[in-house]
Structure formats: structure tokens, C-alpha cells
Amino acid sequence: MLPLLFMTIKPIKPIKHFLQFSDFSLAEFEHVIERTRIIKHKFKNYEPYHPLRDRTLVMVFEKNSTRTRLSFEAGMQQLGGAAIYLNTRDSQFGRGEPVEDAAQVVSRMCDIIMIRTFGQDIIERFAQNSRVPVINGLTNEHHPCQVLADICTYIEHRGPISGKTVAWIGDANNMLYSWLQAAEIFGFHVNASTPKGYDIDQSLVSASNTRYTLFGNPSDACEDAHLVTTDVWTSMGFEAENTARLQAFDGWIVDAEKMRRAKSDALFMHCLPAHRGEEVSAEVIDGPQSVVWDEAENRLHAQKALLEYLVLGKI
Ligand code: CP
Numbered sequence: 001m002l003p004l005l006f007m008t009i010k011p012i013k014p015i016k017h018f019l020q021f022s023d024f025s026l027a028e029f030e031h032v033i034e035r036t037r038i039i040k041h042k043f044k045n046y047e048p049y050h051p052l053r054d055r056t057l058v059m060v061f062e063k064n065s066t067r068t069r070l071s072f073e074a075g076m077q078q079l080g081g082a083a084i085y086l087n088t089r090d091s092q093f094g095r096g097e098p099v100e101d102a103a104q105v106v107s108r109m110c111d112i113i114m115i116r117t118f119g120q121d122i123i124e125r126f127a128q129n130s131r132v133p134v135i136n137g138l139t140n141e142h143h144p145c146q147v148l149a150d151i152c153t154y155i156e157h158r159g160p161i162s163g164k165t166v167a168w169i170g171d172a173n174n175m176l177y178s179w180l181q182a183a184e185i186f187g188f189h190v191n192a193s194t195p196k197g198y199d200i201d202q203s204l205v206s207a208s209n210t211r212y213t214l215f216g217n218p219s220d221a222c223e224d225a226h227l228v229t230t231d232v233w234t235s236m237g238f239e240a241e242n243t244a245r246l247q248a249f250d251g252w253i254v255d256a257e258k259m260r261r262a263k264s265d266a267l268f269m270h271c272l273p274a275h276r277g278e279e280v281s282a283e284v285i286d287g288p289q290s291v292v293w294d295e296a297e298n299r300l301h302a303q304k305a306l307l308e309y310l311v312l313g314k315i
């Protein structure tokens, strides 16, 4: 019989975190993607599935969210567990409690933690002091849960992504860095086009990554792509740069003309929220090649598989 102190919280050992896309191997992603398919099927068939009964997810938000909060909170409930929402405004997170102390306390009261914050260093420090797995729900540098859902969505619509070309048109932001890590793991290629002055920060890309090509012209980056994707020109935390960015990104809209340069059956994705008329035209995001609603829904299914894997290990 275990001492009472250890009875409810039994994380896989050593504790596995998902702080950036490269934290998982291809085999781990293949497992999570297959579980996503199975868990989604159960959900669509109203089949109860409660492997995380009596488990608790704590979600810490230092930036706004609709999809990430909703998908983690609904997902945890659907798996039989509970989700608790904390934000900077009304918790001690906004009042300067050291992140290391917060991690010690939060991780003694739950089974898994999701954090959305600013610098990647914050989530790394939190994870180093956590007794339970920590998931990155978006930092300035990475958004791995979104790219996991995007890859699930691509596979659902078109089959394996290995060997394919993904065109990234826009800012060198958290989404792009997660796509670049995914390209190395899954073996696809990223054609990235970012405006001058908003180039990729090479310190955030592995030196061994040969799975991307940089394009000065965004239309050229779309040539023969299997998937065209973009994101807002101004990410959360960079709002002061908005006016300058609107000018610098002129021409980086994903419109019908750019989609015509891609494969005729190319998909369009956007992590959302989107600004029609800025990074994407209404014609494209609301058009037949767009899978943005499936992409948003798959956050739910993919993260349920991720929660299951991080709390219980391979099922
Ligand atoms: N795509 C995404 O992460 O959306 P939210 O900011 O609404 O969570």
C-alpha cells in the first residue's frame, strides 16, 4: 500500500513534458496521432471514455485564449477529469510570485498542467520545478499543440505528411518555429516567406534542420505546396508593433492568386483567430480549400490524446 501522500498522483517516470514540438519522437507522435483518431471516433459516437477520472488539469493563462482554453477544458471533462482555469489577472501569477514557487505549489495539487505565457524560459523554469507534466499552450517562441492538431488535420484529409511541402506565408512567429521542428521530425519541407526585418531567428532553429527553404517572394513559396498556412501579422505580446507590421507585411496576404501557385488540391490552414483582408483573403479562408474549422476542432481531439499519453503513458 502506498503512503496516502502518493496515492492519487502517479505521473509516468521520468516526467515527460511537451514544451516544444521537438520534445516528442516520431514514434511518440505516431502514437498520439493514432490515439487522436480513436478518441475522436468515440466522441463522434457519443461513447463515454473516462481514463482520467479523478485527475485534474490546471490551466494557467498569461495571455488571452478561446480555442486553447475551450479545447483543454472540454477535453479534460470529456476524459472524466476536471480542469481548473487560472489567469494572471486574479491569481498570484500576476503579482510576481516566483515561477519556481508557483510550479512547486500548483504541481502538488493536480496531475497535469498547461501554461500559456510569454517567454519560453518561463515555461522551462516552471517545468523544471513541477512534479507533473507541463504542456505548452503557446509561448512567444512555440505553439506545439496547434501544429500537432494541424498535422492530424492534414493526415485526415490527405494522408501522410512526410515528403510533402508546407508553405508558410507571414511572420516568423511561434507557429513557424513549431512547423520547422515538425518538418524535421515528420520529414516534410517548409517553404517559408517572411517580410524583410521579420526574418527567422536562427537561434530558435536547430542547426541540423535542412527541411526548410527561405523565399523573398511569398508567391514563389507557394509553388507546388500541398498545404499553405499563415497566421496573424501581430502576435500577442507584440501589439505595440502593429502599425509598422501592417506596412511591412503588405503583399504577404494569402489570396486566391497565391493559392493558384500551390497544388490544385492544396489545403489552407490558419490557427485562428484570423484577420480577413490582412494575412488571408475572405475568399481563401471561407473557400473550398480551407480546413480551418476541422483544424480548430482537432485541437480538442489531439489534446485529449496528449493528456492521456502524458498522464497515463501508452495505452
Ligand atoms: N489557435 C489558438 O491557439 O487559439 P486561441 O488563442 O483562441 O487559444
Ligand code: NVA
Binding pocket: 138, 139, 143, 173, 174, 175, 231, 232, 234, 235, 236, 271, 272, 273
Ligand atoms: N501567433 C499567434 C497565435 C495565436 C493563437 C499569437 O501568438 O498571438
